[in-house]
Amino acid sequence: MAVKRLILNFPAHLVDQPVTYKLIKKFDLRVNILRARITPREEGKLMVEISGKKSKLEAGLRYLAELGLAVQSLAQEVNRRQERCIECGACVSICPSGALAVERPTMHVSFFGDKCIACELCVPACPYKAMEILF
């Protein structure tokens, strides 16, 4: 089972396309819509978690690309607001991927965006609202 958390960017002419229906019916994928911002006849954005067999997921992503949707990893939208972070470390043990980690010997809490899997666990865990999803 493969899982991807993505942001699908719909240009105006594709907003009315039954994209999630096709992913489910044609590619046998599970599509969980996490957030949506779509206005008819304008550009739209869907934050989704798509899961299924790896080969089907890859085929589904090819379908989205051929359709003309811009697809980006949700992890690219995870952001730490440095000015709010006091490096308390509360997020470190909750982060499952090591994207938030204490560096030794300085003990600075660093955010490694390339390791982030966009699970969003750090967002409610941070008492200073330093972690955010840009959507």
Ligand code: SF4
């Ligand atoms: S929990 Fe928030 S304030 Fe504390 S280290 Fe993590 S991002 Fe910084």
Ligand code: SF4
């Ligand atoms: S979204 Fe998840 S993986 Fe990414 S930094 Fe936060 S807790 Fe870690």
